[in-house]
Structures are given as C-alpha cells and as structure tokens.
Amino acid sequence: VTDYPEVEVICIDGFEKGxxxxxxxxxxxxxxxYIVLLNAKCRPKENNWLKEMLMYAQRNDVCAxxxxxxxxxxxxxxxxxSLDNTREEKVRFLCEGHAxxxxxxxxxxxxxxxxxxxxDGCCMFKKSTFEELGGFRNNISGYELIDFCxxxxxxxYWNVWSCFSEMIFESNRERLDTYPNxxxxxxxxxxxxxxxxxxxxxxxxxxLNLI
Numbered sequence: 001v002t003d004y005p006e007v008e009v010i011c012i013d014g015f016e017k018g019x020x021x022x023x024x025x026x027x028x029x030x031x032x033x034y035i036v037l038l039n040a041k042c043r044p045k046e047n048n049w050l051k052e053m054l055m056y057a058q059r060n061d062v063c064a065x066x067x068x069x070x071x072x073x074x075x076x077x078x079x080x081x082s083l084d085n086t087r088e089e090k091v092r093f094l095c096e097g098h099a100x101x102x103x104x105x106x107x108x109x110x111x112x113x114x115x116x117x118x119x120d121g122c123c124m125f126k127k128s129t130f131e132e133l134g135g136f137r138n139n140i141s142g143y144e145l146i147d148f149c150x151x152x153x154x155x156x157y158w159n160v161w162s163c164f165s166e167m168i169f170e171s172n173r174e175r176l177d178t179y180p181n182x183x184x185x186x187x188x189x190x191x192x193x194x195x196x197x198x199x200x201x202x203x204x205x206x207x208l209n210l211i
Contacts, residue, residue, distance in 0.1 A: 003047040004054075008032050019120075020136035020144045027130055034058070035130060037145070039121035042069065045166040052165035053124040056112065063133075063152025064125040064145070066118025067165035068109075074100045077169045078122075079108070080115030080161040081146060082201035082211075083194050090187055090194050091117070091146060092201055094211050105210040115161045116200050117149035122167050129157070140182035140189070150190055 010026045017025075027035055034057055036050070049067065057065045069078035076095045084092035094115070095104055103110050123145060133151045136144040149159045187194060197203060205211045 002044065002050045004050040007050075018138060019141065020138045023144070024135045027127060027135070030127065033127060034124055035127050036124045037120050037122065039169070041171045042122050042167045042169055045070075045168060049165040049167065050124075052162055056160045056162060057124040057126060061156075061158055063129055063155070063157035063159050064118050064123050064149050065160045065162060066115070066123045067161070067167060068163045069119065069122060069167045069169050070100055071169055076100060076109070078119040079104075079163075080113070080200065081117040081119060081149075082198040083116055083190070084198065084201055084206065085194050086206070089183060091143075092206070092211075093119070094200065105205055108211070109163060112160060112162045112164070114158050114200070116153070116159065116198055117146040118159055118161060120145035121169065137189075140186045143182045143186040147186060147189070150193065 008031060010030060012022045012026055023037070034054065036053070053065045053067055056062050066078060066080060068076070071077050076093075076098045078093055079095040080093075082092050082094060083090060095102075095109060098104065098109075100109075125148075129152070130148075133148060133155060135148075137147055140147055152159060201211060
C-alpha cells in the first residue's frame with residue numbers, strides 16, 4: 001500500500017539461485033531509477049512510506065535508506081544496523097526489542113539519522129548506486145545489504161534511517177535466521193571494521209542496552 005503514483009513490482013520467490021544472484025538479476029531487469037527491497041511479511045503503517053524514504057534516497061550523497069520496522073507487539077525490529085564485535089553474528093540491530101513508545105537515547109528513535117547499514121527487509125537505493133558499487137556479493141548469505149552499505153561508506157556515501165516511514169513485520173524474530181551462512185566470508189572481508197568500534201555503537205551505550 002502506497003500513495004506513490006508509479007511503482008513497478010518484481011516478485012522474487014524461493015531464492016533458488018541465492019538471494020544475491022536473484023536480486024542482481026531482478027534489479028538489472030528493472031526499469032526504475034530507485035529500487036526498494038521489501039520483505040513479503042512487511043506491512044506499511046501509512047501510505048506515505050515510500051515518499052519518506054525517497055526524500056533521502058534521491059540525495060547524491062546517500063547510498064541506502066532504511067525505515068522503522070516494528071514487530072507485531074509494538075517493539076522495535078529495525079532502527080538501523082551497526083557492526084558489533086561482541087555479538088556472534090557481528091552486527092547489532094539498534095534498539096531491537098525496545099518499546100516503540102521509548103524515544104531512545106538522545107531521542108534517536110524520533111529523528112532521521114545516519115547509520116552503518118540498513119535491513120534488506122525494507123530499504124531503498126538508487127539503481128545507479130547499486131551498479132556503481134557492483135551489486136550484491138554472492139558468497140555472504142544474509143549479509144548482502146550490510147556489505148553493500150559498507151561498500152557505500154567506503155565510496156563516500158551515507159546510509160540513512162528514517163523514523164517517518166514505518167513498517168510492521170508480521171513474523172516472529174526471523175530476520176537473523178540466515179546470518180551464520182555467510183558470516184565467515186563477511187568477517188574476512190570486513191575484519192578491520194568489525195574489530196574497530198562502530199561510530200553508531202559506542203561501547204558504553206551498548207553495554208547499558210541504550211542502543
């Protein structure tokens with residue numbers, strides 16, 4: 001559901017050739033200037049969700065844009081992603097599990113902000129940026145978009161999270177299921193960044209569970 005006037009929909013089902021290969025093919029065949037990846041279990045809360053994401057995706061200095069995603073119990077699923085060497089999967093979904101009514105540390109849940117990466121369950125980016133960065137890698141299952149966002153940062157782009165575009169994730173904590181499959185290769189590629197403290201995941205805030 002969206003009030004955006006022109007949308008081309010391409011459905012990818014089953015990922016027989018893998019998520020990366022399927023997305024690379026679908027994006028290559030698409031005719032739009034902007035690409036949205038949308039998990040079938042995500043439901044928009046408002047009709048303006050695309051316009052709110054496009055507001056930042058169209059900027060020349062932005063790689064990818066993510067939005068606020070809530071679980072069905074009104075707790076946070078996605079509010080941006082950081083690298084986190086203390087976690088087995090080496091990434092942290094910021095504020096995950098916090099109540100949507102909680103404004104977060106320094107009201108981080110109430111304003112648009114930069115983040116290390118965004119979730120592939122709902123995100124937007126330019127097709128031209130996708131092509132510039134070489135699309136998705138094939139051997140890092142579960143980490144494709146995080147890797148894409150990190151490549152964007154290295155190329156001088158920002159990744160942006162917006163609280164003004166909202167989704168409900170109609171599932172029960174499934175978004176990390178595939179992460180172990182590509183973790184070793186992802187960690188090999190981004191070892192130095194993973195071992196360094198992420199700008200958006202200060203260790204004090206992390207240890208106090210404020211992010």
